[in-house]
Amino acid sequence: MVRLYKMISGFLDQTTQRRRDTSFIFARLVFETVVTIRYLIKHFSPDLVASYVKSSFKHEAKLRKKMEQNIAARGGVILPIEDRMMKSIDREFASAGLDPSDLNGYRERNWGGRNLYEKRMT
Structure with missing residues (x-):
């Protein structure tokens, strides 16, 4: 969850600075982390x-x-x-x-x- 928080913070920071390329990188990492957390909880x-x-x-x-x-x-x-x-x-x-x-x-x-x-x- 800490990782997710930090990546969302980075995503928002890059988005507000209009850095689309790095925003997309953070968005992918956020998505992968959400999938991982969801999967670990569901199939624990x-x-x-x-x-x-x-x-x-x-x-x-x-x-x-x-x-x-x-x-x-x-x-x-x-x-x-x-x-x-x-x-x-x-x-x-x-x-x-x-x-x-x-x-x-x-x-x-x-x-x-x-x-x-x-x-x-x-």
Whole structure:
């Protein structure tokens, strides 16, 4: 809900500034978030929520893995920004009750087994 509030605020800000292109971007994000919230409420189950959470962390897991590869390529030297980013990612994983290794091999394309269009229709 916080995400939705922030995106609607951004949408309204861009609309009042007559920035149609970025308004449309925010409008799409608002629509996707509303569909997600509606779908999660209507079809609530622990498995569905777990699927959503894992899907939400795919980018962070991929970024963390890339940083680990870069660090290994430099012989273990960790740049300050990498250290901060990895700590931030680790905090997010911990707050969700996940470990980055939980996403090893995770390949679900559409969380909950349906794409956005199918979620919108149910």
